[in-house]
Amino acid sequence: MILKASNIYKSYKDSDQVIEVLKGASLEVNSGDLICITGKSGCGKSTMLYILGLLDAPDAGELEIAGKIIDSRSNHAHEFRNRDLGFVFQFHYLIEDLTARDNVMLPLLILGKSESQAKKRADELLDYLGLSHRLNRFPNQLSGGEQQRVSLARALANDPKLVLADEPTGNLDPAHSSEVWGMIRNLNKELNQSFVIVTHDHEAAGQANKVFELSEGVLRQTG
Amino acid sequence: MNQLEAFFLKHYIKTPRRNIFKFSFVFMVLGIALSVGILSAGLNLFQGYESNLKKLLLDSFAHINISPIYRDSIDEYSSDEILSIIFQKDGVSSALPLLQSQLMAQVGGKVRAANLMGFKDNANSYYRDYISQGKQEIASGEIIVGHYLAEELALSIGDNLTLMYPRLDQISAFGLHSVTGSFEIVGIYRCGYYENDRSIVICDIDEARDLLNLPIGYTKIHVKLDNPDKAPYYGRDLAQELNNRFTVIPWNYYAESLLRLVKMEKWLIFILFSFLVLIAGINVISAVGTIILDKTDEIAILHTLGAKPKSIKRLFAYRVGIVAVIAVIIGQIFGLLLSWLVEKQGIYKLKGDVYFIDTLTFELSFTNLLVVFFTSTVLIFLCIMIPLKQIQKMQVMDIVRRNY
Numbered sequence: 001m002i003l004k005a006s007n008i009y010k011s012y013k014d015s016d017q018v019i020e021v022l023k024g025a026s027l028e029v030n031s032g033d034l035i036c037i038t039g040k041s042g043c044g045k046s047t048m049l050y051i052l053g054l055l056d057a058p059d060a061g062e063l064e065i066a067g068k069i070i071d072s073r074s075n076h077a078h079e080f081r082n083r084d085l086g087f088v089f090q091f092h093y094l095i096e097d098l099t100a101r102d103n104v105m106l107p108l109l110i111l112g113k114s115e116s117q118a119k120k121r122a123d124e125l126l127d128y129l130g131l132s133h134r135l136n137r138f139p140n141q142l143s144g145g146e147q148q149r150v151s152l153a154r155a156l157a158n159d160p161k162l163v164l165a166d167e168p169t170g171n172l173d174p175a176h177s178s179e180v181w182g183m184i185r186n187l188n189k190e191l192n193q194s195f196v197i198v199t200h201d202h203e204a205a206g207q208a209n210k211v212f213e214l215s216e217g218v219l220r221q222t223g
Numbered sequence: 224m225n226q227l228e229a230f231f232l233k234h235y236i237k238t239p240r241r242n243i244f245k246f247s248f249v250f251m252v253l254g255i256a257l258s259v260g261i262l263s264a265g266l267n268l269f270q271g272y273e274s275n276l277k278k279l280l281l282d283s284f285a286h287i288n289i290s291p292i293y294r295d296s297i298d299e300y301s302s303d304e305i306l307s308i309i310f311q312k313d314g315v316s317s318a319l320p321l322l323q324s325q326l327m328a329q330v331g332g333k334v335r336a337a338n339l340m341g342f343k344d345n346a347n348s349y350y351r352d353y354i355s356q357g358k359q360e361i362a363s364g365e366i367i368v369g370h371y372l373a374e375e376l377a378l379s380i381g382d383n384l385t386l387m388y389p390r391l392d393q394i395s396a397f398g399l400h401s402v403t404g405s406f407e408i409v410g411i412y413r414c415g416y417y418e419n420d421r422s423i424v425i426c427d428i429d430e431a432r433d434l435l436n437l438p439i440g441y442t443k444i445h446v447k448l449d450n451p452d453k454a455p456y457y458g459r460d461l462a463q464e465l466n467n468r469f470t471v472i473p474w475n476y477y478a479e480s481l482l483r484l485v486k487m488e489k490w491l492i493f494i495l496f497s498f499l500v501l502i503a504g505i506n507v508i509s510a511v512g513t514i515i516l517d518k519t520d521e522i523a524i525l526h527t528l529g530a531k532p533k534s535i536k537r538l539f540a541y542r543v544g545i546v547a548v549i550a551v552i553i554g555q556i557f558g559l560l561l562s563w564l565v566e567k568q569g570i571y572k573l574k575g576d577v578y579f580i581d582t583l584t585f586e587l588s589f590t591n592l593l594v595v596f597f598t599s600t601v602l603i604f605l606c607i608m609i610p611l612k613q614i615q616k617m618q619v620m621d622i623v624r625r626n627y
Contacts, residue, residue, distance in 0.1 A: 110227050
């Protein structure tokens, strides 16, 4: 087991109203899983993902990564995020002033790898994702699909146990969207890379080996 | 510095166009450069003033003054004895017996106080370095006059000047008897030290004897040293060796308090002008705040990738810090240029009667350069750190959600 979230509760205050987004949601991710979480807009899918990614803290519930209970507010959360988790967002969130290669090097440098080691690993990953000819391009010189592939390479840089993706193709046209999904499937099959992907696209979710639906604050497996 | 910080620092330096020379930094750089420039120029000019004043004081005054205690003059025998003691010491560059006294200089209806000097050995006298017009040699009936004294009395070379010495020992029912002598001006003395330039008159020692009614001896012995800063030590030694029969006064007695005052004023100006850098620092706070707002996505992604807020803060500090250091260096160059322009301009001149010297000069001091650099850099860095605190308070989720 890579990650286990048990009885996660989360609510937000909106003016005087308290909106309960998650009401005891639980999820277990094992090695090689390709999990999709679907649900209506605003149902709390992204909130669940951010809690799984230690970017937000639940009001109640427990999160276990690689057998260790983690508090996202602790000082160690940074290390877990860097070493054990990878993130892909709807927007590529690449640093505009850095080249594709430099962007992929970032998690490795944060981990403490030397520049030459980071460069070697970044080149390998970008080559694997078919971007060896775009190493020194800046994000604004890449297409949407290429930007998202660089973003995927960055998520995989430290060989994480789990990659969390929030609508990774939400901003792409159908052609680039299927290209990115193809990459994700390949990574899952060839490298046994685990993914938790939040999407509202039921058709794309069909490519996952486990599908969960978040409804009324609770996760239910639907496929 | 961790690998990430080193990488970014290298990146900022390697690609300055993308990271350093940006429009958002222009006004910040201008503010810093202007304030540091004014601070540097102020300090350079004050340093120049301080050095100039000290140089003039030491060049145009004796480093050690030896005068009699119990008599009006030092007789020839004592003078030779004193000179032989002085010249036994290493580091003495010259020692000159002379006659010196206050008297009056008169032309027509104009009368001014003057300081008469007659050197035993004119050929070796230090006044010769400051003759701005005319000749250095003085023959009988000739005189050298201070620049401002000549100006006040509307005199120039070739004119005659009457010197009057009131004999206080010859007061009668007809009033005060004074000895007078008329001299032709053959040279103008201008050392730059206002008090000297408006009072000095130098004539042949024999004629000075006649005027002052001192047929033998000297009123003073002026000693010059290779290192004037050692004057107090030499003075103490000389006083002991002369068995305290003479008054031995090093230059520090009458001029050091003035130099200390000037030094204190210099640092006071430095403190006051440092506030200008602080005002520029407020501009830096606003600039850094804007940059942080502009770079929230970058901050969010670095946070998501596992970078610690402290590390992210440092990345921004390095980036703005490099710009600030460049701005400080530009400011110091600007300050140098400003000081040079002030020195070269001919519009504003110092009032000699107020500031002792009438020329503005600047001096570049390595210590001052370092002090300005470090003070400005520290002040600017403190200002950079204030807005960077926002980074720690940023919620990654809010930033990511905002873009959906």
